[in-house]
Amino acid sequence: MSSAVEPFAETETLSLGERAYRRLRDSIVQGTLSAGSRISERSLASALGISAQPVREALRRLEQDGLVVTLPRRGTIVAEFGLERLAELGRIRAALEGVAAALAAERMTGEDLASLGEVVRGMRAATAAADTEALAELNERFHAILQGATGNMFLVRSLEALRAYDDLGRLRAIGSAPKDMPKALREHVSILAALRARDPVLSEARMRAHVLRSLTTNGVLSAPRKRPA
Amino acid sequence: MSSAVEPFAETETLSLGERAYRRLRDSIVQGTLSAGSRISERSLASALGISAQPVREALRRLEQDGLVVTLPRRGTIVAEFGLERLAELGRIRAALEGVAAALAAERMTGEDLASLGEVVRGMRAATAAADTEALAELNERFHAILQGATGNMFLVRSLEALRAYDDLGRLRAIGSAPKDMPKALREHVSILAALRARDPVLSEARMRAHVLRSLTTNGVLSAPRKRPA
């Protein structure tokens, strides 16, 4: 386990607990810390070159995210997730992103809409060039701008946690086929249109459908299940 | 502030951090710790008769719940919530409870359905007797059984956090009029019917509508807004 984690490199402005949290989070999401691995507060602390408290703090937060379970006086291990569980979390994320879209449709400023338009324009170019890497980043920006426009920290935090599971599922399933890139582009365009029209209901429906469709093509969600609205 | 919190009474089996977390959570929800109150790790620790670490741990978790914000090196204060924010959180909760209902419709065992039937039967009696207190408890059981049937810890945890905001909103608005009790009963009955039919889409729609309607009669949600499906 000490081989999976390295000490911190440079002095940053974030607290050690925060840094340890993100570090562990990334390690779990990227699979560096595989499911079932036992994590010791002390050994991990010495591996990171810090004390035990920040590590413990990070583990507590990860536990609240559900990425880790700790048996009192026994140990802490990274949680395991079957495909079924990942599918559940995907559906939850779809619902939350839908609500985020609805809120954004009501609250978004013209500046936000302009930023989104810029992102979508970039998506069109990246799709034409089949640049999957740029597309992934643009997709992240798209959702980040939208969620940020809601101004709701709870929503942002929850979706951030759910994204971790999403990445975790991406490891299990084979990478999404590049042939659905045009489809994703069309969906983003239609979502943006609904946002511009300031239609919460339509924005929510389209966003939710988009996330669900994305999950099915990723193999996380099996059936193209019937959905409301 | 030290007058709002008292030392722990007896030795329980839970960790001090966990106890402090729940204690503070309840105090915030019940309004004992009003919004904007400054919380000091040290003073709160001495008030509870424990050390500072468990308190800090609890504050970190509360921060992740969004109930508290902490400015580095400056202090920790309980977050403030306008009615608008509470309305947002209510809509989020409605969406999540909807997903929970959908999952429950797929996974619920016959035993779970029987328990729900029992609860609904109790609701019918309590509604006839206008016993609001029993009704509140039964309502809580109803949702608890349903959420537990999903077996999804993330969902349960998130909804638990959201319930805190819900209680917070209940303090602001005047108590729900007792005249909507029959309406709530009918909604619960219809939800149970959808669950028995194992219809995820219908269960979700009805549950979501139920939560939204409940929020509107509580005054948290203003308009009886149009909703999907």
Place this chain on the structure above:
DNA sequence: AAGTGCCACCTGCTATAGCAGATGTCCATG
């Protein structure tokens, strides 16, 4: 050889001490 109790070790958990940074007060200065 199989069962059993004991003990060293490891775990999460809590307490104490002390750090750097931010704040407010009080005094000297214009």
Place this chain on the structure above:
DNA sequence: CATGGACATCTGCTATAGCAGGTGGCACTT
């Protein structure tokens, strides 16, 4: 009287030390 700066004091944050409980293995017994 107004203003700027130094210091006491508060804050969150981290490190060190030590606690109780749980595990595994080794020796001893039968």
